[in-house]
Amino acid sequence: MTRILVIGNATVDFVFRMARWPAPGETVLADEMTQSPGGKGLNQAVAAARLGVRVELLAPIGQDANASFIDEALRGETGLTPHWRPREAPTDISTIWTIEAGENQIVSSAACARSLRPEELGPVATLASGDILLLQGNLGAETTVAAARLARARGASVLLNTAPIWWDMSEMLCLADLVVGNEPEIGMLAGGTAPEDLAALRGRCAGDIVMTRGARGALLLQAGQAEAFPAPKVEVVNTAGAGDMAIGAIAALRAGALPLPEAIERAMALAARTVGRAGVLSAFPTMAELRGV
Numbered sequence: 001m002t003r004i005l006v007i008g009n010a011t012v013d014f015v016f017r018m019a020r021w022p023a024p025g026e027t028v029l030a031d032e033m034t035q036s037p038g039g040k041g042l043n044q045a046v047a048a049a050r051l052g053v054r055v056e057l058l059a060p061i062g063q064d065a066n067a068s069f070i071d072e073a074l075r076g077e078t079g080l081t082p083h084w085r086p087r088e089a090p091t092d093i094s095t096i097w098t099i100e101a102g103e104n105q106i107v108s109s110a111a112c113a114r115s116l117r118p119e120e121l122g123p124v125a126t127l128a129s130g131d132i133l134l135l136q137g138n139l140g141a142e143t144t145v146a147a148a149r150l151a152r153a154r155g156a157s158v159l160l161n162t163a164p165i166w167w168d169m170s171e172m173l174c175l176a177d178l179v180v181g182n183e184p185e186i187g188m189l190a191g192g193t194a195p196e197d198l199a200a201l202r203g204r205c206a207g208d209i210v211m212t213r214g215a216r217g218a219l220l221l222q223a224g225q226a227e228a229f230p231a232p233k234v235e236v237v238n239t240a241g242a243g244d245m246a247i248g249a250i251a252a253l254r255a256g257a258l259p260l261p262e263a264i265e266r267a268m269a270l271a272a273r274t275v276g277r278a279g280v281l282s283a284f285p286t287m288a289e290l291r292g293v
Helices: 040-049 065-074 122-126 141-153 170-175 183-190 195-203 242-255 260-275
Strands: 003-007 011-018 032-038 054-061 080-086 093-099 104-108 132-135 157-161 178-182 208-212 218-222 225-229
Touching (some): 003 242, 032 065, 122 141, 178 242, 195 208, 195 218, 225 260
Parallel strands (some): 178 208
Antiparallel strands (some): 011 032, 218 225
Protein backbone atom coordinates (compact mmCIF):
# COMPACT_ATOMS: atom_id res chain seq x y z
CA MET A 1 0.00 0.00 0.00
CA THR A 2 1.29 3.46 -0.91
CA ARG A 3 2.32 5.53 2.08
CA ILE A 4 3.14 9.15 2.69
CA LEU A 5 6.11 10.33 4.72
CA VAL A 6 5.82 13.92 5.91
CA ILE A 7 8.96 15.61 7.20
CA GLY A 8 8.27 18.98 8.76
CA ASN A 9 7.49 20.90 11.89
CA ALA A 10 5.18 20.22 14.81
CA THR A 11 3.99 23.09 16.97
CA VAL A 12 1.47 24.01 19.59
CA ASP A 13 -0.91 26.58 18.12
CA PHE A 14 -2.46 29.31 20.23
CA VAL A 15 -5.41 30.65 18.24
CA PHE A 16 -6.89 34.03 19.18
CA ARG A 17 -10.25 35.06 17.71
CA MET A 18 -11.03 38.79 17.70
CA ALA A 19 -13.37 41.21 15.99
CA ARG A 20 -10.63 43.19 14.23
CA TRP A 21 -6.87 43.61 13.95
CA PRO A 22 -5.23 45.84 16.56
CA ALA A 23 -3.79 49.13 15.37
CA PRO A 24 -0.03 49.66 15.91
CA GLY A 25 0.57 49.93 19.65
CA GLU A 26 -3.01 48.97 20.53
CA THR A 27 -4.10 46.07 22.75
CA VAL A 28 -7.21 44.19 21.62
CA LEU A 29 -8.93 41.67 23.86
CA ALA A 30 -9.59 38.34 22.15
CA ASP A 31 -13.09 36.92 22.19
CA GLU A 32 -11.69 33.38 22.44
CA MET A 33 -8.38 31.53 22.72
CA THR A 34 -7.89 27.86 21.88
CA GLN A 35 -4.83 25.62 21.99
CA SER A 36 -4.18 22.72 19.63
CA PRO A 37 -1.36 20.80 17.91
CA GLY A 38 -0.28 22.39 14.64
CA GLY A 39 2.55 23.28 12.31
CA LYS A 40 2.48 22.75 8.55
CA GLY A 41 4.15 19.35 8.74
CA LEU A 42 1.83 18.02 11.41
CA ASN A 43 -1.30 19.57 9.86
CA GLN A 44 -0.62 18.09 6.45
CA ALA A 45 0.12 14.68 7.95
CA VAL A 46 -3.16 14.69 9.88
CA ALA A 47 -5.11 15.89 6.83
CA ALA A 48 -3.75 13.04 4.69
CA ALA A 49 -4.25 10.39 7.39
CA ARG A 50 -7.89 11.38 7.88
CA LEU A 51 -8.48 10.53 4.23
CA GLY A 52 -7.52 6.91 4.82
CA VAL A 53 -3.87 6.86 3.75
CA ARG A 54 -1.02 5.37 5.81
CA VAL A 55 1.03 8.37 6.92
CA GLU A 56 4.26 8.78 8.88
CA LEU A 57 5.42 12.09 10.34
CA LEU A 58 9.05 12.87 11.10
CA ALA A 59 9.41 16.03 13.18
CA PRO A 60 11.69 17.50 15.87
CA ILE A 61 10.03 18.46 19.17
CA GLY A 62 11.30 19.48 22.58
CA GLN A 63 11.19 17.50 25.80
CA ASP A 64 8.60 19.68 27.47
CA ALA A 65 4.90 19.92 28.25
CA ASN A 66 4.10 21.14 24.73
CA ALA A 67 5.78 18.06 23.24
CA SER A 68 3.71 15.81 25.52
CA PHE A 69 0.57 17.69 24.50
CA ILE A 70 1.30 17.10 20.81
CA ASP A 71 2.18 13.43 21.26
CA GLU A 72 -0.95 12.72 23.30
CA ALA A 73 -3.20 14.46 20.79
CA LEU A 74 -1.86 12.48 17.83
CA ARG A 75 -2.47 9.13 19.51
CA GLY A 76 -6.10 9.44 18.47
CA GLU A 77 -5.29 9.89 14.76
CA THR A 78 -5.85 6.58 12.98
CA GLY A 79 -3.27 5.70 10.36
CA LEU A 80 -0.69 8.27 11.51
CA THR A 81 2.65 7.15 12.94
CA PRO A 82 4.93 9.88 14.36
CA HIS A 83 8.71 9.64 14.48
CA TRP A 84 9.81 12.30 16.97
CA ARG A 85 13.33 13.69 17.12
CA PRO A 86 13.64 15.02 20.71
CA ARG A 87 15.47 18.28 21.29
CA GLU A 88 16.82 20.19 24.26
CA ALA A 89 15.29 23.31 22.71
CA PRO A 90 11.64 24.16 23.45
CA THR A 91 8.95 22.79 21.14
CA ASP A 92 8.04 25.35 18.49
CA ILE A 93 4.82 27.33 18.95
CA SER A 94 2.59 29.40 16.68
CA THR A 95 0.32 32.30 17.51
CA ILE A 96 -2.61 32.59 15.11
CA TRP A 97 -4.80 35.68 15.03
CA THR A 98 -8.17 35.37 13.29
CA ILE A 99 -10.84 38.01 12.79
CA GLU A 100 -14.56 37.79 12.06
CA ALA A 101 -13.99 38.13 8.32
CA GLY A 102 -12.10 34.82 8.47
CA GLU A 103 -8.66 36.24 7.71
CA ASN A 104 -5.66 35.16 9.76
CA GLN A 105 -2.12 36.21 10.62
CA ILE A 106 0.44 33.72 11.94
CA VAL A 107 3.78 34.04 13.69
CA SER A 108 5.74 30.86 14.46
CA SER A 109 8.98 30.00 16.20
CA ALA A 110 11.21 27.70 14.18
CA ALA A 111 14.43 26.93 16.08
CA CYS A 112 13.33 23.38 16.85
CA ALA A 113 12.27 22.63 13.25
CA ARG A 114 15.44 24.12 11.81
CA SER A 115 17.60 21.91 14.03
CA LEU A 116 16.73 18.69 12.15
CA ARG A 117 19.87 17.31 10.48
CA PRO A 118 20.31 15.10 7.36
CA GLU A 119 21.64 12.22 9.49
CA GLU A 120 18.25 12.04 11.28
CA LEU A 121 16.22 11.12 8.20
CA GLY A 122 16.07 7.37 8.86
CA PRO A 123 12.48 6.72 7.67
CA VAL A 124 13.29 8.16 4.23
CA ALA A 125 15.52 5.13 3.59
CA THR A 126 12.44 2.86 3.86
CA LEU A 127 10.49 4.61 1.09
CA ALA A 128 9.72 2.61 -2.02
CA SER A 129 8.53 3.23 -5.55
CA GLY A 130 5.05 4.74 -5.47
CA ASP A 131 5.44 6.27 -2.00
CA ILE A 132 5.26 10.04 -1.50
CA LEU A 133 7.58 12.30 0.46
CA LEU A 134 5.87 15.54 1.50
CA LEU A 135 8.10 18.48 2.45
CA GLN A 136 7.64 22.15 3.35
CA GLY A 137 9.99 25.07 3.89
CA ASN A 138 10.14 24.96 7.69
CA LEU A 139 13.29 22.84 7.85
CA GLY A 140 16.74 23.98 6.76
CA ALA A 141 17.78 23.78 3.11
CA GLU A 142 20.45 21.11 3.65
CA THR A 143 18.10 18.69 5.40
CA THR A 144 15.20 19.29 3.00
CA VAL A 145 17.36 18.74 -0.09
CA ALA A 146 18.96 15.64 1.45
CA ALA A 147 15.54 14.12 2.13
CA ALA A 148 14.35 14.81 -1.42
CA ARG A 149 17.48 13.34 -2.99
CA LEU A 150 17.22 10.15 -0.94
CA ALA A 151 13.52 9.76 -1.67
CA ARG A 152 14.05 10.10 -5.41
CA ALA A 153 16.91 7.59 -5.26
CA ARG A 154 14.46 5.12 -3.76
CA GLY A 155 11.85 5.73 -6.44
CA ALA A 156 9.45 7.77 -4.32
CA SER A 157 7.85 10.97 -5.60
CA VAL A 158 8.44 14.32 -3.91
CA LEU A 159 5.72 16.86 -3.16
CA LEU A 160 7.02 20.27 -2.08
CA ASN A 161 4.89 22.85 -0.30
CA THR A 162 6.80 26.11 -0.73
CA ALA A 163 5.75 27.69 2.59
CA PRO A 164 7.51 29.32 4.27
CA ILE A 165 10.16 30.65 1.89
CA TRP A 166 13.25 31.62 3.87
CA TRP A 167 16.03 29.96 1.82
CA ASP A 168 16.83 29.55 -1.87
CA MET A 169 14.52 26.81 -3.19
CA SER A 170 16.08 26.55 -6.66
CA GLU A 171 17.55 23.09 -6.08
CA MET A 172 14.41 21.81 -4.39
CA LEU A 173 12.32 22.88 -7.38
CA CYS A 174 14.44 20.52 -9.48
CA LEU A 175 13.89 17.65 -7.06
CA ALA A 176 10.10 17.99 -6.69
CA ASP A 177 7.63 16.11 -8.85
CA LEU A 178 4.86 18.46 -7.69
CA VAL A 179 5.21 21.98 -6.29
CA VAL A 180 2.29 23.48 -4.35
CA GLY A 181 2.31 27.06 -3.13
CA ASN A 182 -0.05 29.95 -2.61
CA GLU A 183 -0.18 32.90 -4.98
CA PRO A 184 2.34 35.14 -3.15
CA GLU A 185 4.82 32.26 -2.75
CA ILE A 186 4.64 31.14 -6.37
CA GLY A 187 4.92 34.78 -7.40
CA MET A 188 8.14 35.09 -5.42
CA LEU A 189 9.60 32.00 -7.08
CA ALA A 190 8.37 32.67 -10.60
CA GLY A 191 8.59 36.45 -10.73
CA GLY A 192 4.84 36.65 -11.39
CA THR A 193 1.63 34.62 -11.25
CA ALA A 194 0.47 34.63 -14.88
CA PRO A 195 0.39 31.28 -16.71
CA GLU A 196 3.49 32.26 -18.65
CA ASP A 197 5.33 32.92 -15.37
CA LEU A 198 4.40 29.46 -14.10
CA ALA A 199 5.49 27.97 -17.43
CA ALA A 200 8.87 29.69 -17.09
CA LEU A 201 9.20 28.38 -13.54
CA ARG A 202 8.37 24.87 -14.69
CA GLY A 203 10.94 25.27 -17.44
CA ARG A 204 13.59 25.76 -14.76
CA CYS A 205 13.16 22.01 -14.00
CA ALA A 206 10.24 22.28 -11.59
CA GLY A 207 7.66 19.50 -11.78
CA ASP A 208 3.93 20.14 -12.09
CA ILE A 209 2.86 23.33 -10.29
CA VAL A 210 -0.28 24.01 -8.27
CA MET A 211 -0.88 27.62 -7.26
CA THR A 212 -3.60 28.01 -4.64
CA ARG A 213 -5.56 31.27 -4.78
CA GLY A 214 -7.79 31.29 -1.71
CA ALA A 215 -11.43 31.92 -2.56
CA ARG A 216 -10.52 31.83 -6.27
CA GLY A 217 -9.48 28.18 -6.07
CA ALA A 218 -6.30 26.90 -7.69
CA LEU A 219 -4.36 26.91 -10.95
CA LEU A 220 -2.54 23.82 -12.26
CA LEU A 221 0.28 23.94 -14.76
CA GLN A 222 0.89 20.46 -16.16
CA ALA A 223 2.56 19.51 -19.44
CA GLY A 224 2.51 23.12 -20.60
CA GLN A 225 -1.23 23.51 -20.07
CA ALA A 226 -2.85 25.73 -17.41
CA GLU A 227 -6.13 24.61 -15.85
CA ALA A 228 -8.18 26.54 -13.29
CA PHE A 229 -10.13 24.93 -10.45
CA PRO A 230 -12.73 27.11 -8.71
CA ALA A 231 -13.24 26.97 -4.96
CA PRO A 232 -16.77 26.20 -3.74
CA LYS A 233 -18.54 29.21 -2.25
CA VAL A 234 -18.90 28.92 1.52
CA GLU A 235 -19.41 31.21 4.49
CA VAL A 236 -15.88 31.77 5.81
CA VAL A 237 -15.33 31.14 9.52
CA ASN A 238 -11.57 30.63 9.65
CA THR A 239 -8.99 30.25 6.88
CA ALA A 240 -6.16 28.96 9.13
CA GLY A 241 -5.22 25.45 8.07
CA ALA A 242 -7.14 25.47 4.79
CA GLY A 243 -3.96 25.39 2.73
CA ASP A 244 -2.60 22.48 4.79
CA MET A 245 -5.87 20.60 4.32
CA ALA A 246 -5.64 21.08 0.54
CA ILE A 247 -2.02 19.91 0.38
CA GLY A 248 -2.62 16.92 2.63
CA ALA A 249 -5.64 15.99 0.53
CA ILE A 250 -3.72 16.26 -2.75
CA ALA A 251 -1.02 13.97 -1.34
CA ALA A 252 -3.57 11.46 -0.04
CA LEU A 253 -5.60 11.40 -3.24
CA ARG A 254 -2.48 11.03 -5.36
CA ALA A 255 -1.43 8.14 -3.12
CA GLY A 256 -4.74 6.58 -4.09
CA ALA A 257 -3.76 6.95 -7.78
CA LEU A 258 -6.33 9.67 -8.51
CA PRO A 259 -5.25 11.80 -11.49
CA LEU A 260 -3.83 15.15 -10.41
CA PRO A 261 -6.65 17.34 -11.83
CA GLU A 262 -9.29 15.29 -10.00
CA ALA A 263 -7.21 15.33 -6.82
CA ILE A 264 -7.02 19.14 -6.94
CA GLU A 265 -10.75 19.48 -7.56
CA ARG A 266 -11.57 17.33 -4.53
CA ALA A 267 -8.91 19.04 -2.43
CA MET A 268 -10.54 22.41 -3.13
CA ALA A 269 -13.88 21.05 -1.93
CA LEU A 270 -12.32 19.66 1.25
CA ALA A 271 -10.48 22.92 1.94
CA ALA A 272 -13.77 24.79 1.50
CA ARG A 273 -15.33 22.64 4.20
CA THR A 274 -12.41 23.51 6.45
CA VAL A 275 -12.79 27.29 6.14
CA GLY A 276 -16.46 26.96 7.01
CA ARG A 277 -15.60 25.64 10.47
CA ALA A 278 -13.87 26.96 13.56
CA GLY A 279 -10.50 25.57 14.62
CA VAL A 280 -7.71 24.01 12.58
CA LEU A 281 -7.29 20.25 13.10
CA SER A 282 -10.83 20.05 14.45
CA ALA A 283 -12.04 21.50 11.13
CA PHE A 284 -10.29 18.97 8.89
CA PRO A 285 -12.72 16.63 7.05
CA THR A 286 -12.58 12.86 7.40
CA MET A 287 -12.76 9.94 4.97
CA ALA A 288 -16.54 9.77 5.45
CA GLU A 289 -16.85 13.38 4.30
CA LEU A 290 -14.59 12.73 1.32
CA ARG A 291 -17.21 10.37 -0.04
CA GLY A 292 -19.61 13.30 -0.30
CA VAL A 293 -17.19 15.44 -2.34
